[in-house]
Amino acid sequence: MSGATGLDIRLPIGALFTVLGLLLTGYGLATAGNAEQYARSLSVNLNLWWGLVLLAFGLLFLWLGTRTRGKASAHPATDTAEGSKTESREHELGLER
C-alpha cells in the first residue's frame, strides 16, 4: 500500500490554480478601470491576464486528473531483477529490522 494510490496530485494542484485563477481574474475585472493601481505594472492589468493563465492551467490539471482517475495511478510498483536480489540480500543482512 502506498501513498500514490490514494490521491492523484494533479487534482489538488488543479483545484489550487483554478481557485487562484478565479480570484485574480475576478479582482482584475473589479479593478479594471483603476489606472493608478496598474501604473507600477506598466499599465498592464496583470491580475486579469495572469489570472486567466492560472485558470487555464488549473482547469487543465483538473481535467487530466479526473480523466485518468483510478487508471494511471493504480498500478503497483514494478520491481527489477537486481532490485529484488538486493532486497533479499538486505533481508539476509538484517538491515530491515
Add this chain to the structure above:
Amino acid sequence: MPSTPVTHLALIDYVIMAVYFVAVLGVGWGLRRLTRTSTDFFLSGRSLAPWITGLAFISANLGAQEVIGMGASGAKYGIFTSHFYWVGAIPAMVFVGLFMMPFYYGSRARSVPEYLRLRFDEKTRTLNAVSFAVMTVFSSGVSMYAMGKLLNLLLGWSFDASILVSALIVLFYVLLGGLTSAIYNEVLQFFLIVFGFAPLVGLGMRAVGGWQGLSARLAEVATARNLPATAYTHAWTNLADASRNPVGVEWFGLVMGLGFVLSFGYWCTDFLVVQRAMAAESMTAARRTPLIAAVPKMLFPFLVILPGMIALVLTTGSAGGAGQGLVPAKLAADGRPLLDSAGRVLLDYDLATPMMLVHLFPSGMLGLGLTALLASFMSGMAGNVTAFNTVWTYDIYQSHIRRGASDAHYLWMGRVATVGGIVLAVAAAYVAGAFNNIMDLLQLVFAFVNAPLFATFALGMFWRRTTGHGAFLGLLSGTAAAAVHHGLTLPAGMRAGVKGGYLGLVHVFPSELAQTFWTAIVAWVTCFVVTIVVSVVTRPRDPEELRGLVYSLTPRPSDHALSWVARPWVLGVVVLVLTLALNLVFF
C-alpha cells in the same frame, strides 16, 4: 528592526496566501491514512511516477535561499550566475541519473548513508549520517532566519510569528503524510514558484527594453566599475582572467571547483535530493528523476537570476537613498549606508528580487508573488525535514540506539524525529539571529565536510578495490585538507579570521568564490589520493558481497523494453546538448 515596512498588503493578497495554506494542509490531510509502514513514511512506498519525483527533486533544492540568493547573485555578478546551473548542476544531474542511480535504487538502500554502509562499513556511514543530520537542521534554521527577517522588513510581520506559522504548517503536512506529502507539496510549490516569478521576469524585461535594453544598461554599470562592458551579460567571454569579471574567478577554477567537485558532490551524494529519486516507482523512473528535473533546472536562470539583474538597472520607482536601481544600500545601525574599503556604497543584494516583487506587482499579483516566496521557503524546509527524519531513524537510531524493533516503532520514531527536527531548526534560526559568527563558522565546517564526498562515492561505485578504511580515512583527510587550505589562504581585501588565513598566509585569491572553488579542489584530490592509497594496503571485500553496489559487478539496467525516446540516456544527451546551446547563446 525597522519600524516602517516597505509595503502593505491588501485583502486580496492575504486571501491568496490563505488559499495556498489550505491547499498544502489539504494535501497532508488527504494522505493521512496512506502512511502505514516506515517505507510509506520515509520512501513513499517507492511508488511515485517520475515526473512527480523529478519536479520534487528540483523543488526540494529550490528553497528560499535559492530564489533570494540567485537573484542576489544575478544583481551582483550578472549572467555569470547561470554557471551555478549550466556548469554547476546539469552535468552532475545527468551523471547521477545515468550512472549512479542504478546503485542507489538497485541496492535498495533506504538512504545515502545506508548505501555507504552496504558498500563500505558502519563507521563511514555514521560519519556521513551524523554530519548530514546536523547540516540539514542548521541549514534549515539559517534559511528560516533569513525568511523571518525578510518578511519583517518587507511587510512588517512579526519575526516570531512568521517562523512559527511556517514551521507548524510544514510540521503538520509532513507528520501526516510523510515523504509523499512533502513530495506532493513540492510539486505544487514548484508550479507556484514558476507561476509567481514568470510574470515578474516578463514585466521586468518589458520595463528595461528586453535583453538588448538590459545589456546596454548593464554595460554602463560594468564600465563604471572598471570592468569590460560585457562583464554582466556574457557568461564565458571574460573568464580567462579573474580581474576582468565581477566574480574574480578564472575558468579552470570554475569548471573544476564548481562544475566538478562541488556540483557532483552535491547533486550525486546529497540525500535531500537523492531521496526523491529513491521514492520513484521503478529503476527507470528513479534514473529519469534527475534527468526530468534537469529540464526546468536548465531554464531556472531566466526565472531567478534575471530578476536580480533587472533590479540593478531598473529606475522606475526608487529604492530610496544611496542604492542602485531597485537594490537598496546596506545600512549601518545609525541608518547611514555602509561603504566598502574603496568608499563605494555596499548594496544589500539579497533584497534585489523581493524589491522587484514589491515595485512591479500590483495588489493581487503581489499576493501571488509573496506566496511563491513562501512556497520556496516551505519546499526547502520540508525537504530538509524529510531527509533529516529518515537519516536519523534509519542511520542513527536504528543502527546505534535501538536495533531490531518493530516497523511500527520506527514509524513512530520517524514522526518524533520530524517534530524534533523542526524544533531544532527553529532553535537554530534563533541561534543564527543571535550569533552570526557561529553560523558562518558552521557553514564553513559543512563546506569542508562536503567537499571531498564525491571522491568517496565515485571510487566506491566505480573501483571495486576501494575499502571501508580507505573511504573513512579519505573523507577525514579530505575534510582536514580543506580546513588547512582555507586556513592558509585569504580572498583579496579580507582579514584573517572566518574568511581564512588563520593558519598563516600562503596565497591570496582574487575573490571568495575563487577561494571556495580551490578549497574544494584540494579537498577532493586529497580524499581521492588517500582513499586509493589506504585501499591498496587494506584487505578488500569479497566481490560476492559487492554485487549490485559496484559498477563492474552489477548488471547494466536494460532499457531494451523501452521505446527509444523513453530511454534515460537519450533524455540525458538531449539535456546536455540543450545546456551546451544555452552556454553558447550567452557565451
